[in-house]
Amino acid sequence: MFLDYVKIYVEGGKGGDGCVSFRREKYIPKGGPDGGDGGDGGSVILRVDPHLRTLIDFRYRNRYRAGNGQHGRGKNQSGRKGEDVILKVPAGTVVRDAETGEILADLVEVGQEFVVARGGRGGRGNTHFATPTHRSPREFEPGKPGEARWIELELKLIADVGLVGKPNAGKSTLLSRITAARPKIADYPFTTLQPNLGIVQFQPYQSFVIADIPGLTEGAHQGRGLGLQFLRHIERTRILAYLIDPTDPDARSPKDTFRILHNEIQQYSEKLVKKPAIIVLTKKDIWGDRDWLQELKDAFPYPTLAISAVTGENLDAFKQLCWDLLQKESAPTPPEN
Numbered sequence: 001m002f003l004d005y006v007k008i009y010v011e012g013g014k015g016g017d018g019c020v021s022f023r024r025e026k027y028i029p030k031g032g033p034d035g036g037d038g039g040d041g042g043s044v045i046l047r048v049d050p051h052l053r054t055l056i057d058f059r060y061r062n063r064y065r066a067g068n069g070q071h072g073r074g075k076n077q078s079g080r081k082g083e084d085v086i087l088k089v090p091a092g093t094v095v096r097d098a099e100t101g102e103i104l105a106d107l108v109e110v111g112q113e114f115v116v117a118r119g120g121r122g123g124r125g126n127t128h129f130a131t132p133t134h135r136s137p138r139e140f141e142p143g144k145p146g147e148a149r150w151i152e153l154e155l156k157l158i159a160d161v162g163l164v165g166k167p168n169a170g171k172s173t174l175l176s177r178i179t180a181a182r183p184k185i186a187d188y189p190f191t192t193l194q195p196n197l198g199i200v201q202f203q204p205y206q207s208f209v210i211a212d213i214p215g216l217t218e219g220a221h222q223g224r225g226l227g228l229q230f231l232r233h234i235e236r237t238r239i240l241a242y243l244i245d246p247t248d249p250d251a252r253s254p255k256d257t258f259r260i261l262h263n264e265i266q267q268y269s270e271k272l273v274k275k276p277a278i279i280v281l282t283k284k285d286i287w288g289d290r291d292w293l294q295e296l297k298d299a300f301p302y303p304t305l306a307i308s309a310v311t312g313e314n315l316d317a318f319k320q321l322c323w324d325l326l327q328k329e330s331a332p333t334p335p336e337n
Contacts, residue, residue, distance in 0.1 A: 012146020013041030021074030039069030041119025042082030162234030167215030
């Protein structure tokens with residue numbers, strides 16, 4: 001099961017109290033203070049795990065508390081630090097304060113960590129309060145409470161190419177033909193109910209990651225259909241591929257389909273719509289005698305090609321075009337004169 005949003009409560013452990021103790025040994029009836037410090041409380045830490053692809057581990061538990069620090073003891077023995085709680089999350093997890101909405105961290109690299117609730121400091125023992133005129137202090141510091149907050153975890157997939165299109169445009173079929181991913185495929189809308197990732201092996205030692213999200217409908221940016229729920233997953237992509245089925249009986253025209261898709265993405269994010277893109281006319285195997293590519297090649301503002309994921313026609317050309325755009329995006333910007 002795929003889960004890309006959770007709200008959880010995290011709390012750092014309480015620091016241990018400082019100790020009030022005095023040195024007591026034979027022939028030393030009035031030894032000085034020797035109370036140790038309390039240990040710090042444990043912290044709640046988020047860590048990126050390369051093996052995770054979803055936040056499903058948080059579905060059945062939403063409260064996490066780190067261990068308390070131990071109290072100080074006599075003979076200047078400090079208490080042990082409380083145990084940290086390590087919460088593993090997938091790469092691409094955005095951490096927000098649930099109350100303020102502030103972004104606390106954006107975890108994108110494997111092994112990256114973020115302390116989301118720090119443990120409280122341990123209190124000082126009475127040793128620290130001794131002075132030349134106050135040799136038998138009975139003062140000590142109690143441990144401090146740990147940080148506590150509700151946070152939101154939102155997963156945004158990390159991919160190079162994002163496939164966008166209306167329901168039943170052929171995105172999942174394309175993904176299954178050029179990668180090892182096996183999404184559900186059927187001839188009815190909204191077959192895809194969750195994002196899917198696949199790795200395209202372009203050449204030896206050359207590959208890129210492609211993401212397929214559920215189909216977009218008009219009004220997706222306002223929550224219609226499944227669009228708003230999953231548009232976040234193409235925010236990190238470097239290029240977009242608009243998949244358009246020119247034979248779609250529910251569309252007025254392929255140009256109108258592109259207008260709807262482009263408008264929904266623009267309404268969701270101005271930054272997203274400025275990414276490099278390509279137009280892919282799908283299902284070429286059922287066009288019949290009509291050459292949609294010839295009719296529409298000048299109608300779109302992006303490079304356009306026609307493919308058939310069923311017969312495999314032009315799939316290599318699609319991969320080549322994606323690779324060329326990705327290489328162009330990776331090229332360093334020449335310095336200005």
